[in-house]
């Protein structure tokens with residue numbers, strides 16, 4: 001399913017502007033431009049003609065179910081994989097033909113932790129700073145600069161092996177920021193972290209974007225994207241199925257509904273409203289769900305005994321996601337991915 005507003009060109013693509021009043025040092029070049037990118041792994045087509053544009057200062061929440069193609073997309077941007085077709089530009093630089101130049105322009109925090117447990121936090125960060133070409137005092141200053149907002153200052157002398165999972169995740173994220181890249185790729189940066197770390201990371205992302213950094217933020221947590229209040233790119237089956245500012249997509253595609261979850265498959269009852277099923281969930285599309293809910297319940301008759309949950313769904317990113325992918329965003333978590 002292809003939906004407007006398409007792959008994110010023009011002023012609707014997102015915020016895309018520095019909020020700190022500084023001039024844009026890159027002269028209007030998009031931080032990321034993907035055009036018609038296709039990637040196959042043997043018989044599996046992981047990405048199909050994907051277009052995506054991210055402007056400096058824009059935060060894009062990259063969303064999709066397991067296997068949608070998010071990591072493949074980030075790996076192509078980072079120059080770790082070659083696309084089979086299409087073009088990629090990072091600040092105007094082609095990561096296929098100029099991988100080293102492109103790598104200097106982006107910071108990648110992959111899904112898998114890339115920290116060295118026997119080394120201290122400082123040694124880990126210094127190692128990455130040196131890989132990025134930073135030396136001496138400059139490297140030391142950058143480490144201090146990123147340690148502070150990530151809450152790592154007091155941990156700099158500790159061995160990473162002795163840190164909690166959330167602390168290790170913060171070190172891992174910090175490594176991507178040391179060289180102040182204009183494009184930041186964060187692949188599920190809050191996987192397995194506690195609420196406080198999540199807040200810290202979100203704040204840091206907002207802060208960096210306000211200073212002009214473009215951020216591509218892949219996550220399975222829709223509330224994070226809502227909290228970042230940036231723009232959204234939704235991939236499904238390797239295709240870009242929606243792209244645009246969050247608020248605009250919600251206005252355009254956000255449906256309201258009453259969602260009924262049953263102990264088993266939803267009963268087959270005739271309803272006077274459009275409805276769909278997804279696993280154990282029956283979704284009834286109604287305009288004013290809080291008013292319609294009692295009438296929906298009345299139609300259940302004897303099946304009401306099988307009901308385990310009723311939820312009022314207002315237009316939100318969640319309903320946009322369902323509309324453009326055909327599946328609820330939490331469908332993976334319930335293990336009913338093929339429902």
Ligand SMILES: Nc1ncnc2c1ncn2[C@@H]1O[C@H](COP(=O)(O)OP(=O)(O)OP(=O)(O)O)[C@@H](O)[C@H]1O
Pocket residue numbers: 041042044045046064065066067068069070071072073
């Ligand atoms: N190295 C590989 N060889 C073969 N198939 C692969 C390989 N890597 C990914 N795939 C397939 O490509 C598709 C896209 O995978 P990708 O990892 O990009 O998805 P994703 O959206 O990042 O998923 P997740 O949310 O689970 O991390 C999936 O069907 C996956 O099975």
